[in-house]
Amino acid sequence: MRRLLAILAFVAAISPAFALTPDEQLKDPALEARARVISAQLRCLVCQNQSIDDSEAPLAKDLRTLVREQLTAGKSDAQVLDYVVARYGQFVLLKPRFEPETLILWGTPFAVLLVAGAAMILRRRRAHVAPETPLSEDEKRALERTLQSP
Structure with missing residues (x-):
């Protein structure tokens, strides 16, 4: 049972890696690492609950390609994010700006x-x-009669 759980956990951990195809990856490892960090911050507009790094939707692939093109053009991470936000709006950010x-x-x-x-x-x-008020004499007599009657 433990082995099965370990295998399922491993598959769940590596499943987001299947979204990124080898033809999308950049040759420069530093640029690829930056692209992955930026992609993890952007929402897939089709899935809406996944980052574009985790999504297999065609639009997510287009956005990943767009991010990598901007990075190879020499843009900074902030410039790439600003460019994508300018095109798609604040909704594209998984953590919206204040x-x-x-x-x-x-x-x-x-x-x-x-x-x-x-x-x-x-x-x-x-x-x-409300605070308790003591019983009046009439209430006391009525209570005693009630308690004594069978």
Whole structure:
């Protein structure tokens, strides 16, 4: 059983490597490493939950090729990312930049936490029970009659 789990873990770990075909790889190992780092930051526009480095979609292959072309043209990593974002928009980034256009995206989790915290505080305040008041003489007599009756 352990051996089967180890094999499955190994296959799962190397499966993203199958997306990149040998004809896409650059001859320069330093440029290829930079391309892989950039590709890991870009979203596949077809799959939407994978990086272009992990995706086998034709559009992902086109984006990987585009990244490698930009790098061989002498562009920096930031310039390549800016170029791709300019063409495809912020959505292409797996981790969007903190800019005015993405303020709602970054601020929503904090706003939800604030609203939930405020709701919990308000609910706790409403849940307080009024202090006990002693029974009146009439209530005491009614209680005694009720307890004594069979």
